[in-house]
Amino acid sequence: MASTSYAATEEMTNINRASRLLMGPCTDQLRDLLRHYIPPASFPAVINRWRFQLPHLTVPQRNLILPNSGMYIGTYEDMDITLLYILLRNVCGIQAQNKGWGNTPDSADRSVSANIERLRLARNQCGHSTGGMSKIDFNLVWSEIRATVVDLDKVLGINYEKEVDFVRCDTMDPMMEQQYRDQLLDQMKEIVNITKTIDSLKKNEYKKDTFQQWKEEDKLFVPTKASEKIETLIENNNLVIVSGHSGSGKSTIIQHIGLVYLKRGWVVFPVDRVEEIREIYVTGKFREKETIFIFNDPIGKESLDDILFTTWKTNEHMLTLFLERVKMLLSCRTCVLDDARVRGLLKDNLKSNSIVIDGNQCKLSNDEKRKIFKKHVPNEDTTEEELAEILQTETYFPLLCKLFSKKPYSSNYAINFFKEPFEVVKMEIENYRVSHKPKYCALVCLVLFNNKLCYDDLEVHVQLFERCLKICEISIHPNTIIKQLDTLKGIFVKKIGGTYYFYHDFLMEVTTFVLGMDNPRETIRYADVSFLRKRIRLANTENKNEFTIYVEDEHIDVLVERFFKEIFEDRFIEVVLNPCLRNTNVIEHLKEKLQQNSVALQKSMIKRNMKLQLEESEHTVKRHFFPGLTF
Structure with missing residues (x-):
């Protein structure tokens, strides 16, 4: 009697057909895209020029494009979709999409880089769908890939659209199905190995730099x-x-x-x-x-x-x-x-x-404060009377000693600095805003990039960087921002490895306050949504904090507009937990906005459910096959 226990299911045929599309026409299209930006004859010279800027490559990838024995002599047909993505992203000069390389693009963004990302994401989704793919998911994935191929055809002047339609209707040979599926799974394993190596290197480097920062401060x-x-x-x-x-x-x-x-x-x-x-x-x-x-x-x-x-x-x-x-x-x-x-x-x-540590039993004594002050400012010419007045400071005393040592003031100003640190730092930032705009812009970037900023962030997140420039009414290169941050080291910022952070939360809080009070609408529009949850409150809120930005009712419209936008993105939970949603006016305005856009909301929820299913499948794969690794 014939058995159907091992017969191909519709779900497995769907995932294998999608794999065939990605490994076949889509990979060939990416090869032609690489030819469009770098003619094969120019590739050896280009790749040699960029060799030290490339991310971590696997041994086979490096041997292929940067052989120890000499120049590259292969063909683009030797390159798989993983290597093609690395090269298109890093050596072709393609402008990053609005969300930045490596991130899910906005649906309205049809740029070259956004479409390259879509093929990468489709490849990942198929690679993680170990149990097959439902008809609904298959149709959605196929439509997304097809639209992407059509967009890239316009750039290349080549008709890959007909190849997509051919694969959709062609019969699926079982051996061919397995071949494409195996190719895709091999690439996914390769990605996992690369990620594991890169993560390990980054963690070790960060840990080493952190200890170095600690040792400097411990002196x-x-x-x-x-x-x-x-x-x-x-x-x-x-x-x-x-x-x-x-x-x-x-x-x-x-x-x-x-x-x-x-x-x-x-x-x-x-x-x-x-x-x-x-x-x-x-x-x-x-x-x-x-x-x-x-x-x-x-x-x-x-x-x-x-x-x-x-x-x-x-x-x-x-x-x-x-x-x-x-x-x-x-x-x-x-x-x-x-x-x-x-x-x-x-x-x-x-x-x-x-x-x-600042409770009654352990708070600093005057003797301990004196030692801390003298350790940080050994040559400060203060009288005993002036020092006695400084030692009366309770709040922020150890931090203020650090900051005072980095930016010397006159003795009279020292007393004011320790008595009113918020006002002194606020005045300094406001002075930057008027007289040293590049410095002010560097601090604004650090705030809006969530207190973690390196040169690559400015290059990748172009749209956010441009918003920072717009807020500061200035036009400067990312290199200038990095140079300005370097001038602020030890005063406002610290540098661990190649990444900049505020020297202390207090300094970020004061900078945030100045930015938010000067530009409430722009801050609501452009700041990270988690920043809004933590820092923005309506003016009629009880239990006010001096570092929180309080906005008036006239800003509810832009706040609701931002919440509405984020509901359709990946940070939905940040909107749900935002304290401003406890305000009746905000709730009513948002409900009205959602009712006016109910169809778009339904589509968003369908997509979010699909994303959750994908994340669950990824979690299952990691748990069973790659524990402890990050995709």
């Missing part, structure tokens, strides 16, 4: 009774929480202790996200009883961050188990830990395993 470290208590506490416990107000020295102390353990030969992990700890736990890349994590602001900075806190709670069981084998030293602002929603592991350890 001015002054032991205090608070730091000594924390050292004793972490010796005897696996979790210690260091709390205090902004600028009180929390990070400085836990970094110092991290360096102490590094000298002892321990494995020290500076981490920014709880997911990093989970990855280390899952992969087992730690030494039991000789590993310590240094973690600043795990659940929020200015206030409890709903997304970060949810992630922490999700991983709390893992953290509890892991803390039996490693140590963890956390810093957190007091106002965040005081939030009534904080429960579980953090709350349980607040009484016995925490130090409030």
Whole structure:
């Protein structure tokens, strides 16, 4: 009796047909696109000129285009879709699409780079669809690929559209199906290996640069009774929480202790996200009883961050188990830990395993303040009376000493600086805005790029960079922004590796305040949506904070417009959690906007459901075949 147990299903035929399209006509079209930008005869010279700017290549890729034995002598037919994407992105001078290379483009963006991205994303989707592809998903993917091919045909003057239609109607030979499917899966495995190598190199480099930054700052470290208590506490416990107000020295102390353990030969992990700890736990890349994590602001900075806190709670069981084998030293602002929603592991350890460094028992004494001030400004010519007035400062004292040492002021100005740091820094930024626009623009870029900026970010996220320039009413090259950030090192910014950050949250908060008060509408339109969730509030909000940007009712229209736009993007959850959505006027305006665009909203929800299904399939593949790796 004939068996149908192993007969081809419609779903598997769909995924194999899509694989055939991508491995066949789409790859050939990308080869012709490479010929369009770089004629084969010019390729050896071009690739040799760009060899040091290329991202990490696999050994076969490097041997193909940069052979040790001499010049490239192959043909474009030797290149697969992965290598073609790398070359088109990095050596052809193709302008990045609006969302930047490596990101999902807007549906309205039909640029060359946006269409190259669509083929890459379709390849990834097919590679991760291990169980086949439904008819609905297949039709959507096919339509997207076909539209992309038609767009690229217009650039090339070649008709690949007919090849797409031929593959759609042609019969599928079982051996041919498997061949195309195997090719696609081989490429996906190659991508995973590349990603693993790149991630490892980046993490090691970042860790090395972070330790170097810590060592530079540690040269001015002054032991205090608070730091000594924390050292004793972490010796005897696996979790210690260091709390205090902004600028009180929390990070400085836990970094110092991290360096102490590094000298002892321990494995020290500076981490920014709880997911990093989970990855280390899952992969087992730690030494039991000789590993310590240094973690600043795990659940929020200015206030409890709903997304970060949810992630922490999700991983709390893992953290509890892991803390039996490693140590963890956390810093957190007091106002965040005081939030009534904080429960579980953090709350349980607040009484016995925490130090409030600016509380009554551990706050800096005048003697400790004097030592810190003299360590940072050894040659400052202040009288005892002036110094006594400076030592009365409670808020931000350790931070202000650092900042004062980097930017010398006269003695009279020093007193004002320590008494009114917000006003002094605000005036400095406002002076940049008027008299040193490139410096001001560099700080604006750092704010709108979410406090993490390197040269490549300015090149890739062209649209966001242009918005920064528009806000500052200036036209300058990305190189100028980087040069200006270099002039601000130690004053406003710090540099770890090739990436710039604000020197301290306080400086970002003041810069953000100046930007938002001067340009509320532009800030709402262009700032990252997570920035809006954390920083923007309506003027009638209770419990106001001096660093928050408060906007009037007249700005509700632009706020609703931004929320509406983001609902159709990947950051939907940031809109849902935005505190401004608690305002009745905002809710009513947004409801009205959604009702006027109900058809577009329905289409968006269908796409989002498909994306969630894809992410779930990716998660399954990673869990079963590639644990611990990132696609």
